[in-house]
Amino acid sequence: MTNTELQKTANEIRKGIVTAVHSAKAGHPGGSLSAADIFTYLYFEEMNIDPANPQMENRDRFVLSKGHVAPGLYSTLANRGFFPTEELTTLRKLGSRLQGHPCMQETPGVDMSSGSLGQGFSAAVGMALSARLTKKDYRVYALCGDGELQEGQIWEAAMFAGFRKLDNLVVIVDNNGLQIDGKIEEVCSPYPIADKFKAFNFHTVEIDGHNFDEIRAAFDNARNTKGMPTAIIAKTVKGKGVSFMENQASWHGTAPNDEQYAQAMEDLKKVGEQYV
Numbered sequence: 001m002t003n004t005e006l007q008k009t010a011n012e013i014r015k016g017i018v019t020a021v022h023s024a025k026a027g028h029p030g031g032s033l034s035a036a037d038i039f040t041y042l043y044f045e046e047m048n049i050d051p052a053n054p055q056m057e058n059r060d061r062f063v064l065s066k067g068h069v070a071p072g073l074y075s076t077l078a079n080r081g082f083f084p085t086e087e088l089t090t091l092r093k094l095g096s097r098l099q100g101h102p103c104m105q106e107t108p109g110v111d112m113s114s115g116s117l118g119q120g121f122s123a124a125v126g127m128a129l130s131a132r133l134t135k136k137d138y139r140v141y142a143l144c145g146d147g148e149l150q151e152g153q154i155w156e157a158a159m160f161a162g163f164r165k166l167d168n169l170v171v172i173v174d175n176n177g178l179q180i181d182g183k184i185e186e187v188c189s190p191y192p193i194a195d196k197f198k199a200f201n202f203h204t205v206e207i208d209g210h211n212f213d214e215i216r217a218a219f220d221n222a223r224n225t226k227g228m229p230t231a232i233i234a235k236t237v238k239g240k241g242v243s244f245m246e247n248q249a250s251w252h253g254t255a256p257n258d259e260q261y262a263q264a265m266e267d268l269k270k271v272g273e274q275y276v
Contacts, residue, residue, distance in 0.1 A: 001044055006044065006045065006212050007274075008272065009040050009079065010039075011275065013075045014033055015265060016075030016078060016088050017071045017075045018256065019088055020074060020098070023088070024091040026100070026255050027070075027255055028070075028253045029071065029255070029256070031069040032071045034176040034239065034240050035143060036072055036076075037210050038234055038236075039075075039143075041215045042062060043062075043076050043077070046219050047059075047141065048060045048139075051081035061127050061139075062140075063120045063124040063127070063140070063141070063143075064114050064120060064143055065121045065143060065148060067101040067120060070091075071088075073102060075088060083108055100115075102115075117145070118154050122156070122157040124171070132168065139170065140170070141171075141172065143174060145179070146190060146193065147180070150184075158196075158197060162229060165227050166229045167228055171230075173193060173233045174209065175193065176237060177247075178249040178252065182249050202228060202230060202231045203222070203225045203231070207234050207235065210237065210240060215234070218234075242263075242268065244260070245264070
């Protein structure tokens, strides 16, 4: 896909995020919106997947370690064809396949149930090791939040992955700078993020997480890196694309009301007009 096509797709994914969270009257829009461009590149360009065969044996695996941004993953899966986009309005409703955190037993395209912060990355490391031990060539991707890096389990997993030289593993850090309590640097700073991953024998790349040229180059770089896993630290804007949500910690886990929903969709409509 061209960059323009990727940008257009990411904007549709953002519309789906806002629609889902508004319908549920609950959820996490801020971090879903900040990660939308990463989701888009992974599912529309980078990963070997097949929506018609979600359990394809040699598919690439994705683990949403910051499981609360499930609306971002669901909107991506829907737009990629794993299930109808109309189903996004069932988010968090009784009987829906789209619960507040991803469930691998219920939702097509979900490779790992996740929710408790820190644990998803460990699961991804295990998947990458499994591929190595069984001589499979699939790759494993994990998306973590920058606030999630405050979890000790992240660094246990990183130590293991670096020691085992799991070069089929890529962790992406959605570095939007905000968590539920405010700025990450004021709550419990994880900076310098790249240096920490380097200390655990990771190859590191720092990018603008909304620039598809940089995103593409980073994943190409990771694919060509041998003998060590890769950490992509993506600098992003929390609430990206919705004017009143951008860089506001209050939108970490708040659903828009009807008036706010209308404004958000109007904002995203204007963004989309740039790519017609």
